[in-house]
Amino acid sequence: MSEESSRVAGLVKWFKEPFKFKPTMLFLIPPLFFATVFIIYPLTQVIYLSFTSYSGFITPRWVGLSNFNVLFNDPVLQIALENNIIWVVIFLVANNFLGLMLAGSIDIMGRKLSSFFRIVLYMSVLLPTVAVSYLFLALYSPEIGLIDAGLKDIGLTALSKTEWLGNPSLTLYSVLGSSIWQYAAFPMLIFIAAFASINPSLYEAAVIDGASQWHIFWRIKVPIIRPVIITMLALTYIWNSQPFAQIYTMTGGGPGNASQVLVSYMFNVAYSELRIGYASAIAILIFLIIFPVAVIFFRTFEK
């Protein structure tokens, strides 16, 4: 109640504050220009287009909600949405969990080893996604791939002819694996920085009591950096929940539509099938998946 009234009071004050020109306000013109012309205006347009039928050439024709009707009954969209959800959940959990385990391990290593491992592990994060996807395309390939050859070497011949990308029920997970491998060092780096900022006095007592590092890690260090972990989960969601380059390079959404995700499907619908109106409806779905979560995150983050 009081929070509500103070918010109202704040709002009143906000409007009553007299406007005073300052020369630094001129610095705000370019970002406001770019945001309006190249983000907000296109956003209004994609909303408009989603209510039309449009091939990109003749003028768009208003069709009301029919694109959204199609959206709810499109079996391929259902696959893409399911795949996208699987991607987000597994990527979010695996990437941050592996990042946390790597960070926890590197945190208790000596100085030299720790900086060596940080340099090496972070390499893949900076490689272009298309480049890493190509390398995994090669690794997964039955002809020249390391993975099948390795399985054969250790005697798992039955598994050695696995079609990692050709098998419809495996393909999404194979792509996911490459992406998790590539990016796990990003949360790792953030968590290492967080661990390093913990005051050692907080766990020294536990060390003297003979607690294991494993125990100290899970019971003391991880709870302390919990806010950082939550931030990382939210940022991973905002930045990595719409994969495209990996899918486009490694499978093109195939075989069939087995590894289709929302962005790759939207891309096909828009630029292969030229169904701009329907593609815009998929774009709205992409927007709705990210925007509310980001807003909720930023709101809690500001407090």
Added chain:
Amino acid sequence: MSANAASQGGRKRFNVGRVPMYAFVGVWAVTEIYVLLWAVFSGFKNTAQIDLNPFALPTSISFTSYYDDLTGGGELHVPLGSFIEHSAIVVFSSLIAILLIAIPAGYAISKKSRLNTAVFYLMLAMIAIPPAAILIPEVFLIRDLGFLNEFVGLILPYISFNIPFSIVLSRAFFRSFPKDLEEAGRIDGLGELGVFRRIVLPMSSIVVVILLIVNFPALWNELLYTLIILTSPKTETAQPGLLLYSGSYYVSWSNVFAGVVLVSLPMLIFYVIFQRYILKAQFIGAIKG
């Protein structure tokens, strides 16, 4: 730090309990190094040698694949060298524009006022809009402006999508800038702009570094927009260019490996130069600050 603490706890001898930990991190590191070296060495082979034994070290070092990729020779005639050049033009121009726009704007909104708060929230909202969701109308806009297949047609969306986060980062930095220094400048008779130019800017080189390490990898890596906006060989960039090495039935592996290395090279050089700042994860501190 904590390693010392553990040894002070009376455990100087080799700790068996830590073997899985070293194995985990060590194996991961080996995969990183292996994959990179595999790409570099395979680039020294030709496709027939790769098919014969993909894991053997190259028997002779041949620069043919690298050379063909750079010049557009070889079987597929993909001029990756000029595509990399196009990427460099787009990314470099975008970076300069982002720095020139986001740093002053971040400074401006670091001061408390209703306008600045409003702009800050607007920028957060812009970050929350995924670029993929506005791809379609953005491409029409660029087309209507006559910028399809022009570098500026890609630079404009790149600037627009990356300015908001850059402003939020530089705002966080300027909020912790010592107020006394600015005050001293004002007493010396400098105006608002003078304070920014003479006092604040010269002390802000770390903001430039932070914005570079956040924006450069993202820009160099971008695929979705460049795939649609720059399609002519005169403007095509490195990421979609790399994709040209795999047709639907045939992949020219030696060119792929050489191409992967060439397209990654700018990033690796960037990593070597800014490693110290990147590994400190400094920008996360900037978000919280």
